Amino acid sequence: MQDFLQHVINGLSLGSIYALIALGYTMVYGILQMINFAHSDVYMVGAFASYYAAKWLGIENQPGLMTLATLLVVSMLVCSLLGLTIERLAYRPLRKAPKLNILITAIGVSLFLEYTGQIVFGADPKVFPEVVNDMVLADFGRLQLKSSDITVLIVSLISMVALQFLIHRTKVGRAMRAVSQNAAVAAMLGVNTDRIIAFTFVVGSSLAGVGSVLVGMKYPKIEPLMGMMIGLKAFVAAVLGGIGNITGAVLGGLIMGLSEEMVVAYLSSTYRDALAFGLLILILLFRPAGLLGRYQMEKV
Amino acid sequence: MLKSLKAPVLSFLGFILIGVVLEFGFSAFIQITALFVLVNIILAMSLNLVNGTTGQFSLGHAGFMAVGAYVSAYSSQHWVPLPESLGFLNFIIYAVLAGLFAAFFGFLVGQPSLRLKGDYLAIVTLGFGEIIRVALLNMDFLGGARGIHAIPTLPEGWGLSRFMSQYLFGLFWTVTCFFVLWRIIHSSHGRALLSVREDEIAAEAMGVNTTSMKVRAFVIAAFFAGVAGAMSAHYVRYISPSSFGFLKSVDVVIMVVLGGMGSMTGAIFAAILVTLLPEVLRGLQDLTGVDLRMVIYSLALILVMILRPKGLFGEMELPDLWRRYVRRSS
Numbered sequence: 165m166q167d168f169l170q171h172v173i174n175g176l177s178l179g180s181i182y183a184l185i186a187l188g189y190t191m192v193y194g195i196l197q198m199i200n201f202a203h204s205d206v207y208m209v210g211a212f213a214s215y216y217a218a219k220w221l222g223i224e225n226q227p228g229l230m231t232l233a234t235l236l237v238v239s240m241l242v243c244s245l246l247g248l249t250i251e252r253l254a255y256r257p258l259r260k261a262p263k264l265n266i267l268i269t270a271i272g273v274s275l276f277l278e279y280t281g282q283i284v285f286g287a288d289p290k291v292f293p294e295v296v297n298d299m300v301l302a303d304f305g306r307l308q309l310k311s312s313d314i315t316v317l318i319v320s321l322i323s324m325v326a327l328q329f330l331i332h333r334t335k336v337g338r339a340m341r342a343v344s345q346n347a348a349v350a351a352m353l354g355v356n357t358d359r360i361i362a363f364t365f366v367v368g369s370s371l372a373g374v375g376s377v378l379v380g381m382k383y384p385k386i387e388p389l390m391g392m393m394i395g396l397k398a399f400v401a402a403v404l405g406g407i408g409n410i411t412g413a414v415l416g417g418l419i420m421g422l423s424e425e426m427v428v429a430y431l432s433s434t435y436r437d438a439l440a441f442g443l444l445i446l447i448l449l450f451r452p453a454g455l456l457g458r459y460q461m462e463k464v
Numbered sequence: 465m466l467k468s469l470k471a472p473v474l475s476f477l478g479f480i481l482i483g484v485v486l487e488f489g490f491s492a493f494i495q496i497t498a499l500f501v502l503v504n505i506i507l508a509m510s511l512n513l514v515n516g517t518t519g520q521f522s523l524g525h526a527g528f529m530a531v532g533a534y535v536s537a538y539s540s541q542h543w544v545p546l547p548e549s550l551g552f553l554n555f556i557i558y559a560v561l562a563g564l565f566a567a568f569f570g571f572l573v574g575q576p577s578l579r580l581k582g583d584y585l586a587i588v589t590l591g592f593g594e595i596i597r598v599a600l601l602n603m604d605f606l607g608g609a610r611g612i613h614a615i616p617t618l619p620e621g622w623g624l625s626r627f628m629s630q631y632l633f634g635l636f637w638t639v640t641c642f643f644v645l646w647r648i649i650h651s652s653h654g655r656a657l658l659s660v661r662e663d664e665i666a667a668e669a670m671g672v673n674t675t676s677m678k679v680r681a682f683v684i685a686a687f688f689a690g691v692a693g694a695m696s697a698h699y700v701r702y703i704s705p706s707s708f709g710f711l712k713s714v715d716v717v718i719m720v721v722l723g724g725m726g727s728m729t730g731a732i733f734a735a736i737l738v739t740l741l742p743e744v745l746r747g748l749q750d751l752t753g754v755d756l757r758m759v760i761y762s763l764a765l766i767l768v769m770i771l772r773p774k775g776l777f778g779e780m781e782l783p784d785l786w787r788r789y790v791r792r793s794s
Binding site: 445 | 521588714721
């Protein structure tokens with residue numbers, strides 16, 4: 165039983181990281197109906213940005229709340245700038261192009277970031293600085309509450325609540341919802357759609373930045389291709405919850421994290437990556453709109 | 465029957481000349497590159513049937529290639545249907561077997577997933593491709609992560625060197641693939657496939673069974689992907705699951721997109737370009753000291769999408785482009 169609870173805690177903290185990254189996918193999809201393949205590489209760049217920032221500021225060996233806050237801010241800033249640049253240079257010229265072209269451009273941007281990363285950062289893995297003191301907060305025999313897991317849960321909870329507030333309680337959030345429902349009408353009513361889309365990229369990318377620091381804390385090995393698998397899984401999480409739906413992305417992320425942890429714990433770790441795609445295929449076959457998504461009628 | 469075989473046989477004989485030139489004038493490195501040009505041409509042409517002509521976006525071509533490669537490699541190690549002197553035909557049989565297996569997988573994958581559209585289809589095919597790869601990783605009788613070593617290659621004999629028989633094997637399949645696909649696209653079936661791309665609802669109203677059409681295109685493409693996998697297995701003589709990852713599928717998609725969706729000669733042209741470009745850029749690597757090839761490659765992809773969204777050839781074939789050029793210059 166205690167083992168099981170331990171797995172639940174691990175799964176939840178993994179799942180909340182997936183959820184953070186899935187939010188970026190789902191927000192961009194909600195507003196532009198495109199899969200932003202480059203999102204996972206924005207997340208990779210965030211991890212490297214905080215790695216170099218910690219080195220440069222000399223705080224790589226001083227774990228604590230201050231370090232956590234600094235790295236989060238740096239990573240969010242760098243990621244949002246990168247997201248903004250990608251949107252401006254690669255996606256905006258293609259706003260009216262067929263969907264397939266946008267998808268291929270997104271894959272191109274993703275490959276570009278990965279290979280540039282391999283040249284700039286080097287292909288060999290690096291060790292992420294220690295962010296919080298690694299200690300056991302509460303010990304119940306075989307059930308341990310680790311500080312890193314608790315930090316992951318708290319930080320992602322705060323970000324998600326902040327996002328909810330942003331989307332449902334502020335003016336720009338209302339504009340975002342309006343654009344995602346109907347961009348043309350929103351533009352007619354005076355919403356600057358281009359600016360709102362850019363803002364969506366900023367928000368989504370900074371969430372990826374938060375995710376990158378949290379992943380670095382939990383699995384302190386970073387490399388230029390680290391975004392690929394986690395990005396795909398986060399995307400699956402977004403589809404699982406119903407892409408375009410914010411609550412759905414969080415739910416999907418948690419389900420992904422929990423089920424992955426259970427598969428590794430009770431089956432075999434080699435099936436870990438197949439699980440994500442198996443889940444995806446099942447959900448798309450039986451409920452293509454995702455758990456919380458709504459079906460849309462196709463009209464002539 | 466004989467008349468319809470004229471063009472394929474003639475072009476087969478014509479392209480043998482290139483093989484002869486490569487055989488006597490060029491190094492082994494260029495020869496193996498030429499073989500891979502053939503593999504990539506088949507991959508690009510077959511994916512073009514799905515992504516270009518039928519307008520469905522598949523990102524799992526490497527998965528079918530993997531199935532073909534493993535079937536052909538495994539059967540060539542364990543089963544010799546014809547006597548030694550007919551060794552060449554053995555390999556054709558292995559490749560057909562590989563293609564049939566891959567086509568069967570294509571059917572299994574396509575049947576459920578082709579009900580989806582656009583982005584979702586892309587992700588599901590990507591998922592199936594990855595699942596095939598993970599499944600191969602976990603199959604011990606196929607070598608698991610270590611892959612299969614020492615795969616038999618095409619025999620020398622009948623006065624042919626090893627390269628020549630490999631080249632003939634590849635050329636046989638390339639020509640077959642080209643003419644099969646060309647005639648499908650220009651038949652009434654091809655029209656039905658095109659109509660699925662242009663407007664699915666209108667196609668359905670005209671009595672085209674859209675799902676069945678998509679599955680057919682998918683199965684045919686998977687067959688040739690399997691054949692291409694078999695070819696690469698016998699050329700490199702070593703395969704492992706990691707050679708058929710997501711990036712391989714992306715490679716093929718890039719060829720199709722670069723050539724122009726729906727243009728077969730465009731796909732061929734792009735396949736040649738994409739295979740040769742990294743080799744040509746190798747010189748640049750010596751100059752700068754870092755491997756810039758893939759960066760240039762991905763940048764080129766983005767720029768083509770922004771500046772020339774229909775690809776190099778658009779929907780036109782080489783003869784159309786030629787005719788347009790002649791008309792313009794007169």
